[in-house]
Amino acid sequence: MNLKQLSHMLSLSQTTxxxxxxxxxxxxxxxxxxxxxxxxxxxxxxxPSARRLATGKSGMIGYVLPTGASVDIDPHFVEFxxxxxxxxxxxxxxxxxxxxxxxxxxTTYRRIVANxxxxxxxxxxPRPADKRLALVNKLxxxxxxxxxxxxxxxxxxxxxxDNEGAFHEAGRLLVxxxxxxxxxxxxxxxxxxAIHRERGMRRALATSxxxxxxxxVCSLTMTEENGxxxxxxxxxDSEPPTAIACSSLIMALGxxxxxxxxxxxxxxxxxxxxxxxxxxxxxxxNFPVPLSTxxxxxxxxxxxxxERLAARISGLEEGARxxxxxxxxxxxxxxxxxxx
Amino acid sequence: MNLKQLSHMLSLSQTTxxxxxxxxxxxxxxxxxxxxxxxxxxxxxxxPSARRLATGKSGMIGYVLPTGASVDIDPHFVEFxxxxxxxxxxxxxxxxxxxxxxxxxxTTYRRIVANxxxxxxxxxxPRPADKRLALVNKLxxxxxxxxxxxxxxxxxxxxxxDNEGAFHEAGRLLVxxxxxxxxxxxxxxxxxxAIHRERGMRRALATSxxxxxxxxVCSLTMTEENGxxxxxxxxxDSEPPTAIACSSLIMALGxxxxxxxxxxxxxxxxxxxxxxxxxxxxxxxNFPVPLSTxxxxxxxxxxxxxERLAARISGLEEGARxxxxxxxxxxxxxxxxxxx
DNA sequence: TGAGCGTTCCAAAGCGCTTTGGCTGACTTG
DNA sequence: CAAGTCAGCCAAAGCGCTTTGGAACGCTCA
Numbered sequence: 001m002n003l004k005q006l007s008h009m010l011s012l013s014q015t016t017x018x019x020x021x022x023x024x025x026x027x028x029x030x031x032x033x034x035x036x037x038x039x040x041x042x043x044x045x046x047x048p049s050a051r052r053l054a055t056g057k058s059g060m061i062g063y064v065l066p067t068g069a070s071v072d073i074d075p076h077f078v079e080f081x082x083x084x085x086x087x088x089x090x091x092x093x094x095x096x097x098x099x100x101x102x103x104x105x106x107t108t109y110r111r112i113v114a115n116x117x118x119x120x121x122x123x124x125x126p127r128p129a130d131k132r133l134a135l136v137n138k139l140x141x142x143x144x145x146x147x148x149x150x151x152x153x154x155x156x157x158x159x160x161x162d163n164e165g166a167f168h169e170a171g172r173l174l175v176x177x178x179x180x181x182x183x184x185x186x187x188x189x190x191x192x193x194a195i196h197r198e199r200g201m202r203r204a205l206a207t208s209x210x211x212x213x214x215x216x217v218c219s220l221t222m223t224e225e226n227g228x229x230x231x232x233x234x235x236x237d238s239e240p241p242t243a244i245a246c247s248s249l250i251m252a253l254g255x256x257x258x259x260x261x262x263x264x265x266x267x268x269x270x271x272x273x274x275x276x277x278x279x280x281x282x283x284x285x286n287f288p289v290p291l292s293t294x295x296x297x298x299x300x301x302x303x304x305x306x307e308r309l310a311a312r313i314s315g316l317e318e319g320a321r322x323x324x325x326x327x328x329x330x331x332x333x334x335x336x337x338x339x340x
Numbered sequence: 341m342n343l344k345q346l347s348h349m350l351s352l353s354q355t356t357x358x359x360x361x362x363x364x365x366x367x368x369x370x371x372x373x374x375x376x377x378x379x380x381x382x383x384x385x386x387x388p389s390a391r392r393l394a395t396g397k398s399g400m401i402g403y404v405l406p407t408g409a410s411v412d413i414d415p416h417f418v419e420f421x422x423x424x425x426x427x428x429x430x431x432x433x434x435x436x437x438x439x440x441x442x443x444x445x446x447t448t449y450r451r452i453v454a455n456x457x458x459x460x461x462x463x464x465x466p467r468p469a470d471k472r473l474a475l476v477n478k479l480x481x482x483x484x485x486x487x488x489x490x491x492x493x494x495x496x497x498x499x500x501x502d503n504e505g506a507f508h509e510a511g512r513l514l515v516x517x518x519x520x521x522x523x524x525x526x527x528x529x530x531x532x533x534a535i536h537r538e539r540g541m542r543r544a545l546a547t548s549x550x551x552x553x554x555x556x557v558c559s560l561t562m563t564e565e566n567g568x569x570x571x572x573x574x575x576x577d578s579e580p581p582t583a584i585a586c587s588s589l590i591m592a593l594g595x596x597x598x599x600x601x602x603x604x605x606x607x608x609x610x611x612x613x614x615x616x617x618x619x620x621x622x623x624x625x626n627f628p629v630p631l632s633t634x635x636x637x638x639x640x641x642x643x644x645x646x647e648r649l650a651a652r653i654s655g656l657e658e659g660a661r662x663x664x665x666x667x668x669x670x671x672x673x674x675x676x677x678x679x680x
Numbered sequence: 681t682g683a684g685c686g687t688t689c690c691a692a693a694g695c696g697c698t699t700t701g702g703c704t705g706a707c708t709t710g
Numbered sequence: 711c712a713a714g715t716c717a718g719c720c721a722a723a724g725c726g727c728t729t730t731g732g733a734a735c736g737c738t739c740a
Contacts, residue, residue, distance in 0.1 A: 002726055013690045018728060028688060048455050049396075050726030053389045053695050060436070067425040072620040078418045081437075085407040089439035094457070096400070096436050097421075099429035115388050117434070223621040250621050253593070257628060280412040281563040281590050288597060342696055353720045358698060368718060390696035393725050 001044045010038055021046070052116075060094045061309050062118030064109055064132075066102035072221075074125070075250070076277050076298055080146070083302025091310055105132055113139045119313045122146055122305050127190050142312040144305055148192050148322070155320030157312070159305055163193045164200035166294035166327035167245060170273045171204025173292075173329065174243040178338035179271060180210060183241035185230045185251055189219035194247065197275070201245060216241055220251075227254025235262055235270070242338045243271040249282055252291060267336035276330075290332035296325060341384045350378055361386070392456075400434045401649050402458030404449055404472075406442035412561075414465070415590070416617050416638055420486070423642025431650055445472055453479045459653045462486055462645050467530050482652040486645055488532050488662070495660030497652070499645055503533050504540035506634035506667035507585060510613045511544025513632075513669065514583040518678035519611060520550060523581035525570045525591055529559035534587065537615070541585060556581055560591075567594025575602055575610070582678045583611040589622055589631070596628060607676035616670075630672035636665060 007017040012035065020027045020035035027035075038044075052058050065073070081095075088095060096118050100108035109132065112118055120142035123132055128150040136143045137156055145158035167184075174182055184201050187194040202212050215237065220226035227246065231254060234241055246252045252274035259266055266272050266289045276284050276293035284291035304323075311317035347357040352375070360367045360375035367375075378384075392398050405413070421435075428435060436458050440448035449472065452458055460482035463472055468490040476483045477496055485498040507524075514522055524541050527534040542552050555577065560566035567586065571594060574581055586592045592614035599606055606612050606629045616624050616633035624631035644663075651657035 003728095004726075014727080015691080015729080016689055019689095022728085026688065031688080045451075045454065047393075047726050048457065049389065049393045049398075050695090051728075053387075053393045053697085054726080054728040056389075056695085058389075065421075065425050067422060067429050069426065071422070071426075073418045073422045073425075075415050075418055075619075075621060078413045078415055081405075082407060082411070082413045085405050085413075085437065085439035086409065086411075089407050089441060094436050094438045096434050097425065098434045099425035101429060111385075114385065117388065223623075225623060225626050228626065253622075254626070257626070260628065279415075281415060281565075282593075283565060286565050286568065286594070286597070288600065343698095344696075354697080355699080355721080356719060359719095362698085366718060371718080387696050390725090391698075393727085394696080394698040396725085 001042050002047065003044075006035075006039060006042065006044050009042075010035060056116050057119055057313075058117060059092070060096050060118045061088070061306070061313075062096045062098060062112050062121040063124075064105050064112070064121070065097045065099045066105060067099045068102045071102040074222075075279075077124075079277060079279060079299045080124070080302035080305075083297075083299035083304075084306045085302075087303040087306035087310070091306075093306070093310060106135055109135055109139065113141050120144075120309045122309060125191050125193075128192055128195065142309070144308050144312070146301060146305055148196075150192055150195075155322070157308070157317075157320050157322065159301060159308065159323045159325070160193075161296045161301070161325045161327050163196035163327070164203070166275065166296070166329070167197040167200035168204045169200075169327075169329045170245050170292075170294050171201040172207070173331070173335065174245070174271055174273065175204060175208050175210065177243075177271065177335060179241075179243040180338065181216070181239060181241045181243075182210070182212060183216040183234045183244045184212060184218070185227060185234075185244060185246045185255065186217060186219045187222050187247045194219060197245075197247060222248040222251050224250055224254040224257075227251030228258045229254070231255040231258035232262070235259070235264065242269070243335070244273075246272065246274040249274055249276055249279065249284060249291070249293075252284075252287070253282075256288060266334050269339060271335040271338075273335060275327075284330070285332060287334070289334045292332045292335045293330050295328045295330050301325070341382050342387065343384075346379060346382065346384050349382075350375060396456050397459055397653075398457060399432070400436045400458045401428070401646070401653075402436045402438060402452050402461040403464075404445050404452070404461070405437045405439045406445060407439045408442045411442040414562075415619075417464075419617060419619060419639045420464070420642035420645075423637075423639035423644075424646045425642075427643040427646035427650070431646075433646070433650060446475055449475055449479065453481050460484075460649045462649060465531050465533075468532055468535065482649070484645055484648050484652070486641060488536075490532055490535075495662070497648070497657075497660050497662065499641060499648065499663045499665070500533075501636045501641070501665045501667050503536035503667070504543070506615065506636070506669070507537040507540035508544045509540075509667075509669045510585050510632075510634050511541040512547070513671070513675065514585070514611055514613065515544060515548050515550065517583075517611065517675060519581075519583040520678065521556070521579060521581045521583075522550070522552060523556040523574050523584045524552060524558070525567060525574075525584060525586040525595065526557065526559045527562050527587045534559060537585075537587060562588040562591050564590055564594040564597075567591030568598045569594070571595040571598035572602070575599070575604065582609070583675070584613075586612065586614040589614055589616055589619065589624060589633075592624075592627070592631060593622075606674050609679060611675040611678075613675060615667075624670070625672060627674065629674045631674045632672045633670050635668045635670050641665070 003014050007014045020032040122144045124146040126147045126149040130149045148160045218230035273292045276295045277298040284293045347354045360372040462484045464486040466487045466489040470489045488500045558570035613632045616635045617638040624633045
């Protein structure tokens with residue numbers, strides 16, 4: 001069933017039928033009712049390819065996925081996707097993943113914009129002065145950044161959590177508990193979120209005249225193994241930290257293992273706080289010692305990004321609105337006063 | 341730059357230019373060279389929307405993503421995606437994720453097929469007599485199943501690993517080590533992979549006249565917490581198993597925690613084998629006691645599925661070829677002879 | 681009463697590609 | 711040498727929608 005057939009059986013022109021269905025004003029209410037009714041009865045669905053060719057709109061949102069033999073997709077991605085998908089579903093939006101050579105995403109962004117394959121895109125894991133962001137901004141396609149960049153002379157729409165505030169809180173808690181030697185096991189510090197976390201932590205320490213020593217900051221991709229290695233290195237130092245803040249639950253698994261291997265205990269010898277993006281399959285309360293966390297559901301963020309993307313596509317949202325979500329500090333058994 | 345302009349500047353018809361670029365025979369080699377050359381020089385890229393309208397082909401592969409507030413996307417998905425994306429990238433294939441209401445994927449499959457939004461789809465986590473599979477088969481869109489179903493009177497193309505063989509091997513190893521009371525902590529047994537694993541395990545035991553008791557099989561979604569709970573229940577039983585096979589590394593984390601909480605040791609009190617899909621962020625050799633695993637890279641599977649999908653789209657692959665990959669059994673420190 | 685106006689509809693021209701059905705001219709073939 | 715063949719090209723008809731630029735009609739109002 002296409003427009004032609006439908007309009008023919010209604011003895012109307014394609015124009016009128018099209019307008020009736022798309023809510024244009026120049027069609028009488030009665031006619032509109034007839035048309036809408038017939039369309040529903042015959043299960044008419046406009047062909048998206050044709051509509052796309054005519055309008056240039058695709059009804060899809062895009063994401064450029066960096067790939068490569070040695071490139072790992074962040075496991076957080078799947079949770080973000082859950083939220084995004086959940087919203088997108090209710091609006092019949094599809095998501096297009098365009099794989100790109102990690103390191104040369106530019107070509108792919110240009111392609112999907114030039115081809116008008118998607119109506120909007122989102123970026124994630126931005127870095128300071130992220131080239132992708134500058135590009136997408138220049139290309140003029142609606143977009144939202146999940147996270148933030150830094151060092152641009154233009155504003156842009158984003159959704160981020162208060163990473164600095166979160167780790168400031170975590171740091172403050174640990175300091176208040178009397179810890180003097182703190183360490184941070186961070187994610188890749190070329191990404192802004194990691195920079196913000198470190199900044200928050202430093203700020204918390206500075207308030208009490210403390211410093212985060214050079215050797216007490218690790219920046220690594222967030223795997224269990226890296227968490228383990230970092231913790232070993234820190235704890236076997238001559239002046240080991242008595243408290244660690246950790247950027248992910250997965251790394252925290254490694255930290256816990258290292259602590260055990262060294263015959264130490266949490267929170268007796270080491271207080272531990274980690275950031276929790278809220279995975280359904282790994283929960284901080286189920287750690288051997290329930291883990292204190294800075295918590296923010298990445299899934300909700302996914303849903304919100306989808307919502308704002310949809311709003312931008314339909315023109316309801318404009319401008320460079322930034323949105324920063326507060327982060328909960330959830331205190332559990334893994335933190336205690338500094339050892340004497 | 342569109343076809344019209346390009347053909348005009350070459351003083352050729354659109355027909356000829358189109359044919360030259362698409363490799364049709366009825367154009368002289370010299371003309372073809374001229375055309376291809378000019379196209380490249382002017383960066384001409386055919387508009388995919390137009391091409392799609394004309395041909396009905398989209399150059400994308402689809403996946404229907406079950407979503408919902410209480411639906412969690414499997415973390416394996418992201419690894420599969422890495423492989424898929426890696427292959428897709430090299431062939432300029434995009435992936436369309438169409439979110440669907442979990443439980444009613446049918447509507448979405450019908451929509452994407454009717455709209456010709458994608459040239460092929462893949463299904464994952466199939467169940468016996470999976471309705472999606474029957475549907476997609478009926479709708480006539482090229483597809484591949486990642487995993488297998490059972491109980492259909494038709495064949496279909498799939499890629500699966502030898503789950504039964506893997507757990508048969510694992511079971512056999514444990515039996516050979518003298519274990520008599522074995523248990524299986526499995527994934528959701530409405531999915532075929534779990535059924536196959538259980539079958540393999542039972543077969544291994546049967547060979548030695550052993551049985552897998554009703555109470556010794558758990559079927560749960562694969563979270564750390566469920567692994568913990570299942571292990572507690574098993575180990576606190578009056579006749580606890582001396583060996584456990586576990587369907588995922590994530591659950592194995594929970595098993596290890598339970599063992600510790602109960603003051604037991606691996607492999608002294610309990611031998612443990614788990615299936616490893618090969619995550620970059622959690623490796624079996626880094627478990628407190630290095631974990632024996634049945635191993636198969638889900639990432640490679642993703643790449644292979646993409647490859648076969650591409651082959652089916654271009655007509656290079658046909659028919660209902662099933663492909664079953666063997667699984668490695670990797671023995672590490674977590675297994676030992678049965679306690680006396 | 682006839683100019684002016686708003687409402688409601690329509691025919692037709694795109695959107696940019698592929699593909700069908702020729703047409704032309706050079707080249708074989710009997 | 712006429713008929714047949716074939717390579718190489720083209721015009722035009724789609725694909726199914728949106729949108730432009732009217733046209734027809736019934737009203738109002740001077």
